[in-house]
Amino acid sequence: MLALKSSRKNIFRNIAIFFAILGPGIITGSVDNDAGGITTYSVAGALYGYKLIWTLIPSFLVLIIIQEMNARMGIVTGKGLADLIRENAGVKITFVIFIGLLLADIGNTTTEFAGVAGSMEVFNVSKYISVPIAGFMVWVLVVKGTYKIAERIFLIFSVSLLMYVVSALMGKPHWSEIGTSIAHPHMEYNSAYLAMVLGIIGTTIAPWMQFYMQSSVIEKGLKMKDFKYTLIDIIIGCIATVVVAFFIIVACASTLHVNGVTINEAKDAAFALKPLAGNLASIVFSFGLFIASIFSATILPLATAFYVCEAFGFEAGIDKKWDEAPEFYFLYTAILVVSCIIIMIPKAPLIQITLWSQVLNGMLLPVVLVCMIMLVNNKKIMGVHVNKPIYNVIGWITIAILVALSTLMIVMPIFN
């Protein structure tokens, strides 16, 4: 009797498996396009036109490889990245990495609230009102545990970022120019340009996302035998990220760069949507920015508090009560509060803060990557699933390039 059922089940089973496994890659890909991402790509397009588009291609490839490594590590070991680092790199190195991660993520959370403030300013709501309210709402949403539903709602709304695609196409981009700039990568050796490159990489491949991806994979209970589905999920997520990034840059290049408009505030970036939305561009843009910011503001600080606690052996998780996991709740609340306060400082340069936090991501990335490569090549941990040599080659080249970029960027001003 079981045999009869199975043939009918097979077709549906494959589809069902795909949808059940779907998730970590796509969610991570969507969260990637947060306030930091939108801002960085917009500024890149406005300042440099099409010249920085080529950076998306190596970012895309590296992103897939890194996420694949995370997924593989998570499935094979059943342990989070923070756990693995703590168990194999010792406490001192763990301490340094996670303090760095914490600082970078406070920066990233600050960016999300900068997005909230910026988007609400379009409606003339002062940041002193919008930020505390948003911060409080997010805190309640997470601590009271209903954020999973919110996650799903945001995920649906994040599809709204596709409006950039339409707007970019309507702005009549110069495809031949785009093609040339990809084929002949443009490189300037000044701090500003290098920072921009680092920022784009840092916002596309944010370190905190590696931890998030590995934990999602474990939570979903995925298996190595279904790995090809996981890989498809990852590739789709990365494509989503990079496609949106590409069109944001193109849209801004065609509208802002062409007219010599620089982005000093969020509402300047709304100009990029004029071809699509006309006079409604600002409103449409603000809506998209707000959703993206709140989405990430719920996930990011939570993830950070979780991994930092995991690394240091403190209890963590929103399923635990306050007195069961005091360090976790304290850390989470502190991250939110500090970020909100930074944004509310009078005349805080929201755009600058945003860009520099993404650069910080780019600088922290090689450190996390080194740890990951060490772990994923360790036979004792991964058994037969260690890295194929090509992955290691790409990994080390990426690390070398990132370190070179960071060093150059820091050192350049000294020579000028």
Next chain:
Amino acid sequence: MTAITTFYLSRVLGLKVYATDGKYLGKLNDLLIETGADGQFVGEPYRPRVMSARLIKNGEITCLDFKQFSVSKIKNRYSITCKDPRIVSDEESFDFLLLKANILDKQIVDLNGRKLVRVNDVRLVSVNDGTFAVAVDVGTEGLLRRIGIGRPLKFFFSLFNISIPSKFILWDDVEAVDYSNFNIKLGTTFKKLNTLHPSDLADIIEDLGTHSRAHVFSNLDEERAADVLEEMEPKSQVDIIENMPIDKAADVLEKMPANEAADILDMLEDERAELLLREMEAETSEDVRELLEYEDREVGSIMNTDFLAFAETDTVEKVLEVIRSEKPEVEVLYNIFIVNETGKLNASLSLRDLVISEPTVKLSAIMNKKHILVHDEDRLDSLAEIVSKYNLLSVPVVGKDNELLGMVVIDDIIEDLMGRRRTK
């Protein structure tokens, strides 16, 4: 020198070790302790002895017998010396636990707290008789000490009269389970884990990494494994059963109540479920197959097929004899059922009524004919109300001809209620 030296593992790792004649032997890489696999747990405080030391010299690893070693503290610095270096072979150290590789920075089971904690350091004591591991340090102070800012921070906070929390757990109250290497040393039985309630053990096993999970689970005896498996989340249940050899998995499933086994088998791929059913004992697998036939919202799907049934002419004494020899699980005892020759349910009897009666009394005198029952194809929704209204711990389930098929236990009804609320 009758000295007692207490020290932390982190402070001695990496120290240079010299022989008493001044020869450099290498840097201390790890300490190996005995695992006490042979019934050390006899109510005496157990402190495992350090059996050997792993040294690295010029990239080469040697394992030396620790009997000849001595640890001393001179002027705030530790020094380790060896009287007579004797190499320990791999077979000799087969059963030993490596402190740095297997314990330090790994997760360990806190038996009193019934959860996993991370080891920040290990506290050892060195006396004339030898060196022993005493406790694990899982507190914040240990963490800070490892980072290297322990002393300055302690001093800083002491100015405000705030002390940094420290937490030690004695070796008796922990169990090392995290063997994340692939060189798993078999033969270590986790005796101390048996003191944990299956529910707590299930939670802990779920929190472990993939290898440790499989390792700990495969070391439980079948009865215990079945109890623990019952308490796990569905995803973990599937994970464990899929990674066990078929014969062992079948043994474990046999020891579970048939409806629980049916639930797990339902979640597996059909081929594997079929293999397991064939491997199981015929009687049990038949029960399970029947249960698999029921729809999800029918009473039959959460029915337990283990029950006690007697004839009304049986005496109280006979019932108690049967209970003593069968030793059923506790749910089976909530209510005892009385059936006629064809297996038709006539009456039921609670454990209370049984126990307060004289041994010679016949069941017909104390049984309750006005009993509540449900049919196997009834909807589950009705059950919660019935149980609550009539204050029942279990409800008998009958088939079309009122023949007794099994019973539904209050625990399963509550789980179902909670499960449904979660999906709403």
